[in-house]
Amino acid sequence: MARRFALIGALGAALALAACGGEKSAEPAAAAAPKAGRLTVRVQTVADLKPAPATLTTRDMAEARARIPGTLVSLSVKEGDTVRAGQAIGRVHDERIALETRAYDAQTNAAAAEAARAQADLERTRDLFAHGVYAQARLDQVEAQAKAASAALAAARAQRGASAELGAQGTVLAPAAGRVLTAPVPVGSVVSPGQSIATITAGPLVVRLELPEGAAGALKVGDTVRLNADDLGGAASEGRIVQVYPGVSGGQVMADVTAPALPDEFIGRRVRASVKVGERQAIVVPRRYVATRYGVDYARLVAADGTVSETPLQTAAGPTADTVEALSGLRAGDVIVPAVVAR
Helix, strand or coil: CCHHHHHHHHHHHHHHHHHHHCCCCCCCCCCCCCCCCEEEEEEEEEEEEEEEEEEEEEEEEEEEEEECCCCEECCCCCCCEEEEECCCCEEEEEEEHHHHHHHHHHHHHHHHHHHHHHHHHHHHHHHHHHCCCCCCCHHHHHHHHHHHHHHHHHHHHHHHHHHHHHHHCCEEECCCEEEECCCCCCCCCEEECCEEEEEEEEEEEEEEEEEEEEHHHHHHCCCCEEECCCHHCCCEEEEEEEEEEEEEEEEEEEEEEEEECCCCCCCCCCEEEEEEEEEEEEEEEHHHHHHEEECCEEEEEEEECCCCEEEEEEEECCCCCCCCCEECCCCCCCCCECCCCCC
């Protein structure tokens, strides 16, 4: 009998323990939202930006060209060098021009000797004419010969000067101040008139945009263009359109954008840019209201009862560096609080 009472007591104790283990623990109460820093989400008008390829370049590109045919015998610059306008950077030599110049030198010397002889004859003839030995006709004849000899000397000197000037045009000059981008012709190469010896930057640095011709109407001088600062070595991330080119090439319209402190180390570098093509409605919130964990953005949403919950967001870059655009996860009228509450 005693054993039966002990068994009944043990079973009762086991049932009591099982009942205690089956009870659920009370859920913690949701945290109340702080009063400070609350923000009501609103829709606002922002610029509709379109990505556009762009290139860091200069307003113009100057070509240092050969002016005469011949052989490039010297080139004193290389890629990356800085030159000034009018600086001699190379020389083209044509042996034929040098031979012609020497031939004109000989002709000039002969013409000078003939002019000196004709002048001496003229002086003697004048003296004899004054003493009545020669007639007026003889004097006129000698004077004409002296004038012809002087004219021949002048012509020989002009031809010699033209040949020398043609030879001097073998010097290749920098047409503008800037940096040498390319110098593809090696010394010893045969060049023709007009052939480019070096390409030199000219004018201020600009970022040149290329947009489809359908977006040409949205380009206006003075509009702000967003530039990727990483592509510009940390330079300013905004620029302004200073020129829209009226021509269309290959279905593309070009525009030049200026920005402060553009780097000149790598001309031709590709730059990511965003151009305003219109306006649209968007939800924009300060960046401090958005937290990112494991690649997912969250906002702290305040419910009607004052409790806070986190909602995931899909975001994009905002109009300014300290804002983000909420593409999804928020709607107008929602109340949010900063992602990190200051203590």
